[in-house]
Amino acid sequence: MSKPKVGMISFAHSHAFSYLHALLALPEVEVIGITDENEERVKAITTEHGLSYYNDYNDLLAIAELDAVVICSENVHHAEHTIASANAKKHVICEKPLGISVTEMEEMIATCEHNEVQLMTAFPCRYIPAVVKAQEAVQRGDIGEVLAIKGTNRGTMPGRWFVDPALSGGGALLDHTVHVMDLMNWITGAKVNEVYAYAATLFHEDLPTDDTGMIHVKFDNGVFGVLDTSWSRTKSFPTWGDVTMEIVGTLGAISVDSFAQKIDFFSEDSGKGHYIYWGDSMDFYMIKSFVTALIEGNAAPISGEDGLKSARVALLGYESVKKGQPVFM
Template identity: 70%
Template sequence: MQQLKIGMISFAHGHANSYLQALVSIPEVKVAGIADENRDRVAKQTEHHGIPYYADYRELLKTDIEAVVICSENVHHLEHITEAARAGKHVLCEKPLCLSVQEMEEAIRVCSENGVQLMTAFPCRYLPAVVRAKEAVDRGDIGEIVAIKGTNRGSMPGRWFIEPGLSGGGALLDHTVHVMDLMNWFTGSRVTEVYAYAATRFHEDLAVDDTGMISVKFENGVFGVLDTSWSRPKAFPTWGDVTMEVIGTKGVLSIDGFAQSNELYSDEIGKGVWAYWGDSMDHYMVKGFVEALLEETPVPITGTDGLRSTEVALAGYESVSRGQPVPL
C-alpha cells in the first residue's frame, strides 16, 4: 500500500486537532512530524500518537515528508506556504489563504513554479446538506439561481483571532470566506461588486470587528448577502452556523449545514450541547486532499478558490472604509 508522509505546521488554529484526527484515521497516511514553536500546545498530540516534534518548521521541511497541513496564525500563512513549496511539499492551508490579494497570488505562483499543489481548507463543501444541495442545483431542480442568502454567525473566538497583527481582521474576514466559497461554488461565477458593514457591537474593547454584513453581485447576475457576525453568546452549543437559502427561478433550497445533531440542555452543564451524528466535514476534506496527491489529480479546492473568497472579505473592509460599494 502506497503511504503518504504528511507533516503539520502549527496548532495555533483549533481546526488542527480535527485535521490530525482525520489524518491518523486514513491508512494511506503517516503523520511524520508536527512543528510548533509552542511545544506545550502539541505535546499531548505528539506523545499520544508517537509523532516526532519540531520546534522549527524548517527542520520538518528538510525531512522526506511529501505534504504539509498549515494551521498557523493568518499572518504566517504566506511564509509557511512559500517555504513548504520551495521544499517541494504539497500544501493544505487553513483559511483565509493569506491577508492580501498580492500575498495570495504570490502563494499560488510559488506553488505552481515549484510543481506542488495548494489546497485551501474549506471543509464546509463536505457538509452532507451542502453536498446534496449542490447536486440539486446541478440537476436544475430549482432552475437558474437568482440570489443566495447566507449566514456564518459564530461566537467570538478570542486568542490571536482578535489581535489584528496576527489575524488581519475580525468577523468580516474570519466568517466571510467559508460561505462565500460555497456561493462561488454554487454559482460558478465571480463576484464583481462588494458592499459591506462591519463594526464592534457585541463585545467591548475589541481591536477588531465582531459584526459584519456583506452584499455581493456576481458576474452572471446573481446577488448574495451574508451575515458574518460573531453574534453567538458563550452559552451557544457550538461555535456558530452555516446556512444558505438559494433562490432559483423554479424553487428555493434551504440549507442548514449543522442540522445533523442531537441537542442536550442541562442546568448542570450550564450550556447547551450539540452531539453530532453526521459525517465529519473535516475528515472528508482531508481525505480529498490525500486522494488527490496519491492519484496525482488536481486537489478539489484550490488556492485560487481561497483567493476568490478571501478577496471578497478584503474588499468588504475597503467598502466599510469608503462607505460605498467596491468593484472587484
C-alpha cells in the same frame, strides 16, 4: 505516490486537532511530524500518538521523505509557511483564509505552481452532506436558474489571536466571510464583480477588531448574495455557530442548515444545552480528498485560486466599509 508522508505546521488554529485525527484515521497516509513554536500546545498529542516534534518548521520541511504539510498557523503566517513549504517541494493544504492580502496569496499560488506542488485551501464546508446535496440539486436544475443566495456564518467570538489584527488580518468580516463565500462561488460557478459591506464592533466592548459583518455581493451572471458574518453568538449558545444558506431560484428554493443533524444535550455540569453533531465529518472528507489527490496525482479539489477568490471578497469588504460604498473587482 504510494503512501504520502504528511507533517503539520502549527496548531494555532483549533482545526488542526480535527485535521490530525482525520489523517490518523486514514491508513493510506502516514503522519511523520508536527511543528509548533509552543510545545505545550501539542505535547499531549505528540506523546499520545508517538509523533516527532519540531520547534522550527524548517526542520520539518528538511525531511526528505516528507511529501505534504497541513498549515494551521495564525493567518499572518500562512504565506510564509506556504511559500517555504513549496520551495521545499512539499504539497500544501492551508487553513482559511488563504492569506491576508491579494499580493501574498498570488505569491503563494505562483510559488506552488513554480515548484509543481499542490496548494489546497481548507474549505471543509464543501464536504457537509447538506451542502453537497444542495450543490447537486442546483447543478441538475431542480430550482431553475439561481437568482440569489442568503447565507449566514454566525459564530461565538473566538478570542485569542483571532481578535488581534496583527495576527489575524481582520475580524469577523474576514474570519466568517470566506467559508460561505466559497460555497456561493462553488454553487453559482460565477465571479463576484461588486462588493458592499458593513462592519462594526457591537457585541464585545473594547475588542480591537470588528465582531459584526454583513457583506453583499453581485456576481457577473446577475446573481445577488448576502452574508451575515458576525460573531454574534453568546457564550451560552449551544454550539460555536452556524453555516446556513437560502438558495433562491426561478423554479424554487433550497434551505441549507449545515449542522441540523444534531442531538440536543442538556448538561448540569455546564449549565446549558449543547448541540452534538452526529452527521458525517466534513474535516475527515476534506483531508481524505487532499490525500486521494496526492496519491492519484490529481489537482487539489479546492485550489489556491478558490481560496484567493473568497478572501479577496472579504478584503474588498473592508475597503467598502472604509469608503461607505460598493467597490468593484
